[in-house]
Every structure is written in structure tokens, then in C-alpha cells.
Amino acid sequence: MGCGILTSMKELRASVEWRDGHLEVIDQTALPARLEVRRLETVAGVVAAIREMVVRGAPVIGVCGAFAMVLGLGERKPATAAGAHRELELLSAEIGAARPTAVNLSWAVRRVAEAAARGGTVEEVRRLALAQALRIQEEDRESCRRIADFGRAELARVSRVMTHCNTGRLATSGIGTALGIVYAKAEAGEPVEVIATETRPLLQGSRLTAWELMDAGIPVTLVPDSATGPALAAGRAEVVIVGCDRVALSGATANKIGTYNLATVARANGIPFYVAGPMTSFDPQLEDGSRIPIEQRPAAELRRFDVTPPDLITAFITDVGVLRPPFAQSIARAIDQAQRLGLR
């Protein structure tokens, strides 16, 4: 993975990479104008990159946060193992606050702090923290692959996919969640094309998804969020697949604003509506959607997300399989299974 301006994501292994003791990330604010890799060498640098959405996408934010824990140990140079444990506690709070809505971020930094707590020397703490960060990244890659394989099997006869927001190589360390299914179909030589919504208010569909798919050589058509209904009514897509920020036990799904409208027009047109995501996005603490729109958060955060009721969702495509209604049962079962498999 090189630094500087590149011409295609094909030159990279992933949108985020640990290399020679620092982090390299694609600057998502520079796209689609230019594909720029930025080097992040400090905790402050990673926190700023998360805050300014240089990196975005729940899995990528989690991975960046995990590596920021390692950078923090290097910067603060604790003298003892106990000091290193204290620093990791402080760091996990500091890094976790960079974007409070991102469940993956606080989860990833907690995992690094807990894994490193076993270390008896400063060097061992650092080694355990780095191993855990690398493991979180590898798990993200594997999750994407599993979601993609389950999705490809589920949607074997589908070639025209509508999607919302950005859920591919930029948003994860792997091939993505909803877009990962598209990439897996393309890799397998199956015909596939995408209708991407522009995704107001931050235009992550037009700036990121359309660019990313063109970069990968997959046909993509961009539509305003408001044009999804007519496009579905005209038969332009056989299925809708979106990602998810957080899923309640009922199946109610918090995701980028526009997901609820898209699910509603899909239902009205008899088009299946799938949610793709890893089991880490399912929250056993949330019974239903009513508690998802987090009242304490700033108005701007609220406006970026909505909650789609479970009755509009055909199925969830996860890293443990396809979950179908009734979701109360299938989600609870899948959470148990994911815990047994160490996937959450």
C-alpha cells in the first residue's frame, strides 16, 4: 500500500492498512476528485480523521480506532505494564468519543484494551494490543466475505441491484456488506449492475459508491433518492440491498437517512428488501426500534439516520447466514450462534 495519489483501488489491499508502525487510509473526503492515501501516525490524527469523516463506515472506523490504541501506547511510552493498562483505558474513552453513534468504534477499542490487559510487560501489552487490532481487521474482512457468500447464494438469480449509501470497499476492511454481495457476484463472473442512490445529505452514494463501482468496472447508474420509486416501478432493479448501522432484536434497523423511504417504495412495488451486515451490528440491548433514534445526540446526527420497521425487511444477510421473519426468533438464534462462533 503506497502513500499519495493513486489511480485505482486495485493498487491497494484495503481502504485501511497497518504498515511500518502507522496507519494508512483512503481519504474519503477527497473522493471522487482524487484517490489519496493519508498516513495517520498519532491518536490525535486518527481521532481527527474519524471526526472529519476522512474515514467513515462503521467497520473501518472500528478498525482505525483499534490501531489508534496501538499508536497511543507508542506516543505515551508508559514505563510499566500497569501504566500501559491505565493508558489503554484512557485511550479507549478518548478514541471512543470521536464518533459517539458508531457502535463498532467503542466495541473495537474495548476489545483492544481487554485483550492487552493480560500483558505482564509494556512490550507484551503493546504486542497483544496490536495482535487484537489486526485480528479485528481480519475478522472484518472475513465477515464481509461470509456476508457476500451468503448473499450470492440467496440472490443467485438477481443481476440488477439497487443500493443506498456506501457499504463497500471504502466502508470496510474487506469487500463490503451490501456492495460485497455485488463484488462477489462480479468476481464469480455473474452479470451484475447497480442502481445507486445519491444519498442525501452527504451524497455518499454519488461521491463514494458510484466512484467505487466504476473503479471496479461494475456498471452503475446514479439516481436521486427521490427517484427510487419510479425506478423500481419501471423494473430497473430486482432487489434492494442496504447496509445497517444498528439492528434491534425486533429487526428494526437504524441506517442512513433514506433507508425507510426506500424500504417503503420497495414494498409498494413488491421488490424484496435485504439488509446486509455483520452480527456485530445487532444489538441485544435493544428490544425494538423505538429506542434506536438516540434522543441525546445532536440534531445533525439524528437527521443522518432513520429506523426501518422490520415488516418492510425481507431478510438480513449476515456473517452467520440469512435471517428470515419472524425476526424476533431468527435474530436471537443468530446472536447465540455468533457468540458460540466468536463472531461477536
Next chain:
Amino acid sequence: MGCGILTSMKELRASVEWRDGHLEVIDQTALPARLEVRRLETVAGVVAAIREMVVRGAPVIGVCGAFAMVLGLGERKPATAAGAHRELELLSAEIGAARPTAVNLSWAVRRVAEAAARGGTVEEVRRLALAQALRIQEEDRESCRRIADFGRAELARVSRVMTHCNTGRLATSGIGTALGIVYAKAEAGEPVEVIATETRPLLQGSRLTAWELMDAGIPVTLVPDSATGPALAAGRAEVVIVGCDRVALSGATANKIGTYNLATVARANGIPFYVAGPMTSFDPQLEDGSRIPIEQRPAAELRRFDVTPPDLITAFITDVGVLRPPFAQSIARAIDQAQRLGLR
């Protein structure tokens, strides 16, 4: 009506006005940055203003086209009444082509040409043409007022209105269609507030509707087109009212892209969905919606409009009254009534 930069629409009688032998219009491309009145003195100037959307809104385009016929007679100085009639025929084709989707435009220029055909002298032709253009403008004002009064009676207990695109004082010579109902409620001292969609792709909701309502002192909240479902689910509006570009005999309604999605999420949330417009927007030549999306037009035109199926529409609020389902009967009856009343 003055020329130049103004501070409020309250300084104007209307967004389009005939004054001292020329046309004065609000430059809608300059809003919301500045409220600028532009003088149009030639046919070419009016055609360019229509093409570049300096003026937009079906009724305003029709009124501008009608006055452009009068400007054309002045420019081309026909020597005889027969020459004047020939010029009006040429002008009606030329002006009508400025924006082919706008039914009101071709209808208005035809009306001027036909009314002036009775003139026996050049001066009489010009006088009849001007009288007809002024009459079209006055009818537009009266239509708005009637729609507003019918709408105010229909929606007497409603104070929170969601709307799409721009259908008010900028789009008509009067107080508007969907927004006219809002203005009528405000004038009557009834509480009223508006949730306006930003209306992609041209942002006519954020650039025009939000500005226009703020200028009038009416509370307005702007939402992305993709956020209408969550806003309705949260009880933010009691009713949706939109305008219309063209209505088929079945009630299928062509309007700005996003209308179909909005109608679908309104229906899913049990929110009444009203279409407000004059009887001139109803097209007796169109049986149903399937023939509305006009295949011969450029792709850009198609993407600006969609067709909302009649089963998603609660009622039409027109200048002859409120038309309820079954629309096949109520629309046919209303067209007859409008013809008897000389409203179309």
C-alpha cells in the same frame, strides 16, 4: 413593480407583471441569494428566461409565453392584419418550443393566437393579444384563489402541511396552488406551518419554497427528500399537499420527481395526500398514467418528473372544487363543469 434587487416579495404584486409594454419577472435562478427583478423586452429574452428556468412553474411559464406573443408583434411590426395573424402563428410555435413539457405554455400561446385572429387591423390584433394575455394572467390569479379557498375548507382542522417542490407565489401569478392553501390559511389567521422537501435534483424546495415561506413569515422546516417517511412517521405533518404538472383522466398525476415516493410513504403512514391544481392541468386526451412519461423527450426531462398512481391520492383540490375517488367519474365531471364555467 420595480426593477432591480428587492428585499421581500411583499414589495411586488406578483412574480410576473406586464408593465409599460414589457415583462418584469423574478429571476428564480438568483434565489435564495438575492431577490432580483429582470425586465424582458423581446421574444428571445422570454424564450431564454423560460429555457434557463429564470422563470419556472407551469402557470408562470404560460403567462410569460402569452405576453411574449405581444412582445413579438411589437418586434416584428407586421404591416397588415393578415401579416399579424401569420406572425402570431409563427410566434406560438417558436415560443411553445421553449419548454416542450409545459402544457400551459403551448396552451397559453394558442389562446393568444386564436383570440387575436378576430382582429381586423394590426392595432386591433395587438390589442386583442394583449387583452388575452392579461386575461390568462388574471384567470391564473383567480384559479389560485379558488383552489386556496376550496383547500382551506377541506383542510380546516389541519395546521402542519408537508409539501414538495415549489407551488406558490413564484410558480404562479397568484398565491399558488398547494402553497396557496397554506397562504390562505395564514391570511385567515389560522395556525399553519410547512415541512418542505429540498426537491432534488434542482433543489426547488430548498432554494425557492423555503425562501418564499420565510419571506412570507410562515414557519418552514426543510427536509431531504429521503427524510419524508421518518418525518411523517414521527407525526410532523397531518397532510401532504403537492402541485401537478399534468393529470390523466384516471387521476394518475405527473409531477416533479419525488412525488411518487412521497405519496407512497404518506400512504404507508396513513397521511392524506392531496394534489392541488387548476383544471387546466387535467388532460382529457390522457386516459391513464401509462402515456404520461413522454418517451420522446430527453432523458433529463424524464428524470425531472414521475407519475403518481391515483390509488395513492386522497383528493384533487381544483378551481372547481375537491375531486374525490372514483376519479374516473369526478375528473370527467369536473372537466365538463370547468368548460361550462370557461375555466379551460
